[in-house]
Amino acid sequence: MASALDAGLGEEWLGLTRQQLCARVAERGLPAYRGRQIFQALHGRLVETLDEVRELPKRARAELGAAAALSPLRLDQVFDAADGARRYLFSVRGGHAIETVWIPDGERVTLCLSSQAGCPMRCAFCATATLGLQRNLTASEIVAQVLYVLRDAGRRSGSPRPATVNLVLMGMGEPLLNYDQVLQALRILADPDGLHIVPRRVTLSTVGIAPKIAALGREPDRPRLAVSLTAPTDALRARLMPVNLTYPLADLQQACLDFPRRDGERITFEYVLLDGVNDGEAEARALLRWLSPLRAREAAKVNLIPHNPAPGLPFRPSPPERIARFQSALRAKGLPTYVRRPRGRDIFAACGMLAATSSPSA
């Protein structure tokens, strides 16, 4: 079967909700329940072609199959890390490269998804920024990352999908700049007739597009929110993250305070620790000050992320003792603070390293 890559845009069926798929099938003269059968096969049983949807009459399969492009991704390379992480380098329509990372952790697995090819946000500590924005991904391309990686995992292990699948929108791109397609993809992935990855298992990480955080808060089935903060003052943040020139820390703080949280839910603030840049006592104190209205509502937790060096980036990771001191300073004030263990560094799969690198180490 031709893929969307080969056949041009085609119909991106993987980007349709169950209801939309039923409507599309009905337009072609088939009963709507056939749409549900197709959805269940594509998203629940992870079939790759309509030919494998045996519930469909042969003739319908042939008719639909001729028009439906089911695979908007082409796998270019796979890299396996010593710690079990796996990085997939895919091509999408237009020849752009995107990446998805499989991060196993016992019975659980986390998939780190891309929402854009490249990224326009220019964060100074991130390798993806060097690519610039190539284009937004479609819902189909976002969903297909999950289907592809789970199918591959099933083939490798010979067992069905892992007991718990978490999704993080922390790969290439700023997801809130591709809002509609990201939300559409999450709706499809949450469907109980498909993968049923519920919103509390999904974390969307943003650099802080304040108006879009407000919009996300109004979504009935929204994912968890993580904010990539990395600097507690406007001057430093504007240097490290140019988004701060548009949405300064006061706007971001207000958006986070207004964000409606579910019971016990906290917003995760990610803080990439850069040696001698943002990892001192003064920054820890400033961070506590900035977070204080959120701390008062028990609305914040902090993930400290040791910087992952990548070619062309001018920063060094903070040494372990500085990381420990920074963490202690925050914890001493009762702020839940964790240090994220880097995964897949040796294959350029760790946080901030996704730059479509086609060799496992440079």
Ligand code: SF4
């Ligand atoms: S950290 Fe995220 S938002 Fe910033 S440049 Fe990298 S991919 Fe884009």
